[in-house]
Amino acid sequence: xxxxxxxxxxxxxxxxxxxxxxxxxxxxxxxxxxxxxxxxxxxxxxxxxxxxxxxxxxxxxxxxxxxxxxxxxxxxxxxxxxxxxxxxxxxxxxxxxxxxxxxxxxxxxxxxxxxxxxxxxxxxxxxxxxxxxxxxxxxxxxxxxxxxxxxxxxxxxxxxxxxxxxxxxxxxxxxxxxxxxxxxxxxxxxxxxxxxxxxxxxxxxxxxxxxxxxxxxxxxxxxxxxxxxxxxxxxxxxxxxxxxxxxxxxxxxxxxxxxxxxxxxxxxxxxxxxxxxxxxxxxxxxxxxxxxxxxxxxxxxxxxxxxxxxxxxxxxxxxxxxxxxxxxxxxxxxxxxxxxxxxxxxxxxxxxxxxxxxxxxxxxxxxxxxxxxxxxxxxxxxxxxxx
Amino acid sequence: xxxxxxxxxxxxxxxxxxxxxxxxxxxxxxxxxxxxxxxxxxxxxxxxxxxxxxxxxxxxxxxxxxxxxxxxxxxxxxxxxxxxxxxxxxxxxxxxxxxxxxxxxxxxxxxxxxxxxxxxxxxxxxxxxxxxxxxxxxxxxxxxxxxxxxxxxxxxxxxxxxxxxxxxxxxxxxxxxxxxxxxxxxxxxxxxxxxxxxxxxxxxxxxxxxxxxxxxxxxxxxxxxxxxxxxxxxxxxxxxxxxxxxxxxxxxxxxxxxxxxxxxxxxxxxxxxxxxxxxxxxxxxxxxxxxxxxxxxxxxxxxxxxxxxxxxxxxxxxxxxxxxxx
Amino acid sequence: xxxxxxxxxxxxxxxxxxxxxxxxxxxxxxxxxxxxxxxxxxxxxxxxxxxxxxxxxxxxxxxxxxxxxxxxxxxxxxxxxxxxxxxxxxxxxxxxxxxxxxxxxxxxxxxxxxxxxxxxxxxxxxxxxxxxxxxxxxxxxxxxxxxxxxxxxxxxxxxxxxxxxxxxxxxxxxxxxxxxxxxxxxxxxxxxxxxxxxxxxxxxxxxxxxxxxxxxxxxxxxxxxxxxxxxxxxxxxxxxxxxxxxxxxxxxxxxxxxxxxxx
Numbered sequence: 001x002x003x004x005x006x007x008x009x010x011x012x013x014x015x016x017x018x019x020x021x022x023x024x025x026x027x028x029x030x031x032x033x034x035x036x037x038x039x040x041x042x043x044x045x046x047x048x049x050x051x052x053x054x055x056x057x058x059x060x061x062x063x064x065x066x067x068x069x070x071x072x073x074x075x076x077x078x079x080x081x082x083x084x085x086x087x088x089x090x091x092x093x094x095x096x097x098x099x100x101x102x103x104x105x106x107x108x109x110x111x112x113x114x115x116x117x118x119x120x121x122x123x124x125x126x127x128x129x130x131x132x133x134x135x136x137x138x139x140x141x142x143x144x145x146x147x148x149x150x151x152x153x154x155x156x157x158x159x160x161x162x163x164x165x166x167x168x169x170x171x172x173x174x175x176x177x178x179x180x181x182x183x184x185x186x187x188x189x190x191x192x193x194x195x196x197x198x199x200x201x202x203x204x205x206x207x208x209x210x211x212x213x214x215x216x217x218x219x220x221x222x223x224x225x226x227x228x229x230x231x232x233x234x235x236x237x238x239x240x241x242x243x244x245x246x247x248x249x250x251x252x253x254x255x256x257x258x259x260x261x262x263x264x265x266x267x268x269x270x271x272x273x274x275x276x277x278x279x280x281x282x283x284x285x286x287x288x289x290x291x292x293x294x295x296x297x298x299x300x301x302x303x304x305x306x307x308x309x310x311x312x313x314x315x316x317x318x319x320x321x322x323x324x325x326x327x328x329x330x331x332x333x334x335x336x337x338x339x340x341x342x343x344x345x346x347x348x349x350x351x352x353x354x355x356x357x358x359x360x361x362x363x364x365x366x367x368x369x370x371x372x373x374x375x376x377x378x379x380x381x382x383x384x385x386x387x
Numbered sequence: 388x389x390x391x392x393x394x395x396x397x398x399x400x401x402x403x404x405x406x407x408x409x410x411x412x413x414x415x416x417x418x419x420x421x422x423x424x425x426x427x428x429x430x431x432x433x434x435x436x437x438x439x440x441x442x443x444x445x446x447x448x449x450x451x452x453x454x455x456x457x458x459x460x461x462x463x464x465x466x467x468x469x470x471x472x473x474x475x476x477x478x479x480x481x482x483x484x485x486x487x488x489x490x491x492x493x494x495x496x497x498x499x500x501x502x503x504x505x506x507x508x509x510x511x512x513x514x515x516x517x518x519x520x521x522x523x524x525x526x527x528x529x530x531x532x533x534x535x536x537x538x539x540x541x542x543x544x545x546x547x548x549x550x551x552x553x554x555x556x557x558x559x560x561x562x563x564x565x566x567x568x569x570x571x572x573x574x575x576x577x578x579x580x581x582x583x584x585x586x587x588x589x590x591x592x593x594x595x596x597x598x599x600x601x602x603x604x605x606x607x608x609x610x611x612x613x614x615x616x617x618x619x620x621x622x623x624x625x626x627x628x629x630x631x632x633x634x635x636x637x638x639x640x641x642x643x644x645x646x647x648x649x650x651x652x653x654x655x656x657x658x659x660x661x662x663x664x665x666x667x668x669x670x671x672x673x674x675x676x677x678x679x680x681x682x683x684x685x686x687x688x689x690x691x692x693x694x695x696x697x698x699x700x701x702x703x704x705x706x707x708x709x710x711x712x713x
Numbered sequence: 714x715x716x717x718x719x720x721x722x723x724x725x726x727x728x729x730x731x732x733x734x735x736x737x738x739x740x741x742x743x744x745x746x747x748x749x750x751x752x753x754x755x756x757x758x759x760x761x762x763x764x765x766x767x768x769x770x771x772x773x774x775x776x777x778x779x780x781x782x783x784x785x786x787x788x789x790x791x792x793x794x795x796x797x798x799x800x801x802x803x804x805x806x807x808x809x810x811x812x813x814x815x816x817x818x819x820x821x822x823x824x825x826x827x828x829x830x831x832x833x834x835x836x837x838x839x840x841x842x843x844x845x846x847x848x849x850x851x852x853x854x855x856x857x858x859x860x861x862x863x864x865x866x867x868x869x870x871x872x873x874x875x876x877x878x879x880x881x882x883x884x885x886x887x888x889x890x891x892x893x894x895x896x897x898x899x900x901x902x903x904x905x906x907x908x909x910x911x912x913x914x915x916x917x918x919x920x921x922x923x924x925x926x927x928x929x930x931x932x933x934x935x936x937x938x939x940x941x942x943x944x945x946x947x948x949x950x951x952x953x954x955x956x957x958x959x960x961x962x963x964x965x966x967x968x969x970x971x972x973x974x975x976x
Contacts, residue, residue, distance in 0.1 A: 529944065
């Protein structure tokens with residue numbers, strides 16, 4: 001896509017692309033097939049600076065913004081969307097949360113190790129009764145002396161069994177709804193913490209998705225992020241960045257699918273014609289490419305707003321909605337272009353198709369994104385019309 | 388300047404390397420059109436002995452430089468000798484092989500004689516009085532044909548196996564000793580050891596030549612036949628997914644999207660149908676040879692050369708015929 | 714140790730190379746330019762040597778190239794080179810090995826150096842001459858096609874393993890010297906994000922021909938292109954047939970050797 005990037009941005013994108021091709025591609029197929037988490041990759045990513053992209057240098061990061069983060073995430077995700085989501089959650093959610101709301105002590109304790117990739121980050125909001133309805137969460141946190149005692153469980157947590165720092169959202173006030181939630185940094189070594197069910201999923205098989213169980217889990221009070229009751233605010237603000245990251249992951253999948261479709265249809269002949277020479281194929285390709293570039297521009301815009309410190313909830317939601325929807329449409333069309341062989345493991349599109357589906361489900365379903373977008377659009381409109 | 392031509396012959400173990408005869412073939416083309424004599428120069432221990440192998444080729448003379456300091460190849464030693472010979476005799480053209488030695492020696496000698504060098508040529512021919520050299524550029528994606536401007540000595544290195552070797556034309560050629568001019572101090576980089584290549588086949592993903600088997604191999608043991616062809620070519624052995632799934636080959640050598648992606652100059656597909664899945668792994672091969680019993684196998688659409696027949700008959704014959712010429 | 718790494722800007726190996734309409738060169742539009750592959754091994758070796766040699770050592774990248782080469786030089790700095798010299802002059806477009814070597818010799822002589830690393834050849838013209846001519850001009854030894862390199866602790870000598878037919882040569886050379894690098898010498902590092910940030914502050918010294926003391930092009934062209942010749946188009950599969958199988962095989966071998974030139 002022709003888009004003005006600075007020399008530095010081009011170099012960052014190139015390093016991500018070269019790394020993805022040379023280091024990640026050889027292990028991606030196997031890792032996704034066997035469901036083995038590619039542990040070693042994150043240290044290598046950390047060495048190159050990719051695990052602390054938006055973190056300040058004083059904590060070991062490289063202090064580049066969300067724009068550079070999405071450039072890198074898209075390249076990594078095009079080769080392995082599982083690695084992409086792990087890297088996205090780590091950077092946009094865990095790193096960001098501790099940086100913005102952690103005490104200096106917490107920052108010093110976690111950020112350098114997160115930046116180097118020796119420690120991975122996770123983000124635990126979802127519960128069995130609290131998906132889109134975040135405020136319905138019931139994991140409780142009761143202050144006892146200088147510790148909070150957590151009881152309950154979180155489900156569908158990415159990297160939950162591999163992370164060294166998990167941002168956990170729990171209810172400190174049983175009576176408040178949105179105001180009674182607080183955020184903590186939980187380490188797996190805390191007594192009472194355990195990993196429950198490890199999910200087997202349709203896609204993103206090289207990323208882990210687990211249940212986290214808290215049974216009188218003791219979390220030091222100093223691990224509270226911000227103050228009690230700030231949890232909802234933190235969760236939603238974090239998700240703005242997280243959604244931009246997932247947009248990048250979605251676009252990586254989409255671009256890879258389009259490239260696969262182009263490659264296949266150029267070679268495959270039926271009725272003495274290359275599939276790519278049928279007009280119906282070409283129109284599909286046009287729509288796929290347009291959808292990708294449009295979503296990418298929405299993502300770039302959201303990333304730049306966030307980097308400028310401006311509010312970007314609507315824009316992040318638009319980016320995620322558009323990118324995830326596009327990714328699912330593109331993989332569908334790309335698979336259709338492959339015909340039957342595309343359904344086999346011999347072709348990449350088979351994995352891309354399965355990987356794409358979750359992008360409309362996590363970090364806020366597409367319905368939630370529409371909720372966020374419409375609310376702000378309508379609010380803006382209300383503000384404009386005279387009383 | 389004279390129209391004379393010098394051929395730098397490479398000595399190996401008391402004989403001359405095959406490339407030298409190809410260089411003479413090239414030199415004859417130039418001499419035919421432009422007149423001029425063809426001399427050869429041989430450098431190193433046993434150069435004189437090697438010269439005996441060149442005496443019947445109609446050369447004007449063979450210059451040998453056998454100084455003990457030239458026993459092993461050194462850039463500075465050999466370049467000093469070659470440039471001295473060139474300067475003394477005013478050759479118009481100097482042919483070398485585009486070998487490890489020629490590629491190292493040629494540019495240094497060119498610099499010493501203030502000449503001009505055309506590297507790694509695949510053809511030379513005369514157009515009028517000019518010698519036009521053809522060479523590949525952009526990693527062989529296109530050719531360029533060049534001529535010298537002015538009157539400097541034109542060094543031309545020629546790739547082995549591109550020009551027909553000259554046949555002996557009879558007669559005797561005088562052998563002349565070159566006056567030693569090399570000093571020990573002038574040679575600052577010396578070869579201390581020669582380490583022969585270990586056995587073993589190249590890695591699939593890096594191999595220049597790959598011999599690959601499909602389901603028609605019928606048995607793991609039958610891959611031995613491909614192995615013999617591979618060893619003759621210094622090639623790696625690969626297998627199609629069908630062969631791997633049938634247990635005829637280990638998955639480590641599977642070529643294909645879910646196996647290894649390869650990029651050889653030559654890919655010999657034996658008993659492989661050529662279904663599109665397998666092709667993803669070797670699409671970019673420069674030359675594809677397909678051997679298959681089924682004349683309608685899709686691989687023939689993608690191959691450069693095809694033979695219809697039984698691979699168990701063809702592959703051993705291929706091994707034999709290739710051994711004869713390599 | 715003062716280490717120099719030579720760098721050239723070349724078209725990507727995967728770029729489609731087509732001859733332009735006039736037949737005077739290749740079509741330039743849409744071609745992606747990169748650091749010459751073999752120069753990456755050279756730079757990496759230089760960086761490793763510097764890291765081993767310790768304090769006081771540095772790697773200077775030297776590039777003869779157009780304005781657009783700046784980005785690639787910056788990438789080399791991001792990979793870890795300490796500073797760079799960019800020799801940039803329109804008169805140097807399409808220069809030949811002698812002109813390039815003369816310019817490099819002038820620029821480098823002033824720097825003082827212990828070793829110069831470069832790629833074994835540039836993947837655009839594939840001439841593989843510039844570094845040897847440069848070595849002659851600087852009056853230093855050369856070792857080409859290196860697949861292994863070790864410098865002696867006193868930085869006055871080095872042992873290089875170089876690839877020849879059927880094996881390797883072990884070469885001992887005095888320093889300073891030029892060593893041209895082959896694939897397999899090392900695994901080039903990536904331009905890390907911290908490296909990209911640090912590269913902002915590193916110096917790229919720009920020199921024109923007149924800065925180096927040349928009046929115009931250092932030397933006249935020593936050759937000219939008569940014509941560009943495209944590769945023959947593949948005409949589909951050539952089926953090799955004959956009465957006897959052996960004859961068909963013989964013919965295949967002949968085609969592979971003489972036509973396809975892969976044997």
